[in-house]
Amino acid sequence: MLQPTEVVLVNDQSLTIRWNDGHAAVYFAENLRFNCPCAICEKARKSDPESTDHKELAQISRKVRFKEFKMIGRYAIGIEFSDGHNLGMYAYDYLYQLCQCDACRSDVTRIQGPVR
Ligand SMILES: [Zn+2]
Numbered sequence: 001m002l003q004p005t006e007v008v009l010v011n012d013q014s015l016t017i018r019w020n021d022g023h024a025a026v027y028f029a030e031n032l033r034f035n036c037p038c039a040i041c042e043k044a045r046k047s048d049p050e051s052t053d054h055k056e057l058a059q060i061s062r063k064v065r066f067k068e069f070k071m072i073g074r075y076a077i078g079i080e081f082s083d084g085h086n087l088g089m090y091a092y093d094y095l096y097q098l099c100q101c102d103a104c105r106s107d108v109t110r111i112q113g114p115v116r
């Protein structure tokens with residue numbers, strides 16, 4: 001079962017997680033904020049890229065910083081961002097796919113963040 005063995009908030013823009021399969025994952029505030037799994041963000045993210053909701057989410061994500069995180073049971077990490085948003089419970093299997101390390105970023109089958 002996928003579990004983090006170490007979660008480190010490196011600074012307000014990057015978070016690293018060592019997973020129990022040995023993968024050293026890297027996450028950035030922008031990408032995690034954009035891919036927030038809560039219902040509100042999911043709806044905005046999946047709406048038309050030209051819609052106001054989608055554009056607002058992308059805009060917030062570009063400016064946001066990590067504030068803090070907390071472990072939720074043994075299945076997810078809750079992340080609070082500098083915009084005050086803390087509804088996202090990032091389940092381990094979802095979070096694993098959002099890794100932004102060089103190897104994962106070059107894997108096109110993974111979930112991609114906002115396009116710059
Ligand atoms: Zn959200």
Ligand SMILES: [Zn+2]
Pocket residue numbers: 023024025026099100101102103104105
């Ligand atoms: Zn990775």
